[in-house]
Amino acid sequence: GNSVTQMEGPVTLSEEAFLTINCTYTATGYPSLFWYVQYPGEGLQLLLKATKADDKGSNKGFEATYRKETTSFHLEKGSVQVSDSAVYFCALTFQTSGTYKYIFGTGTRLKVLA
């Protein structure tokens, strides 16, 4: 079946540190991959996405590359800020029975300390 696995949190970093949040997936076919971010008290917001192998999604200094050979979509940022503190969800979409479904990972909480 289809699934998404993320690294456990919380991840605690100092400001300006390098960030990696690991995400791997299992899927039949060719899913699109997403990273969503959830700030405290808010809904999920799309951070970036990639639709095919070797695509790189990027936004607000965050990047992730769709790696089909390792079934991974790791999120990276070169220099985190306190304002990046949030929960990050990796997700994929897939077709089933004529519709699209989203599968989310369990989320990784990031805490950035000043």
Place this chain on the structure above:
Amino acid sequence: DAMVIQNPRYQVTQFGKPVTLSCSQTLNHNVMYWYQQKSSQAPKLLFHYYDKDFNNEADTPDNFQSRRPNTSFCFLDIRSPGLGDAAMYLCATSRDHSLADNTDTQYFGPGTRLTVL
């Protein structure tokens, strides 16, 4: 600027007392979704509407129902809430449900946190 609005943000109900959560959108999207998110867990899709067509997930309990009277509004009804139904409920919308486009983005509301006493 609000695009997906959920009311109320916090809802407290009693065990077994029916409750309705509301979602509205200003995006004119034809697909609307309801997710349940429990603490430290991934959002779990309950059901979605494609226009007026209702699509229930196989493992969504019968206790959960939904209504979509028009494009802008969608409601989640919990007929007899149990303690296990306490969670954050997220509404989301998407513009295009075409099978030719699997890059569809979902736009989420801020969620309604439900407490069951």
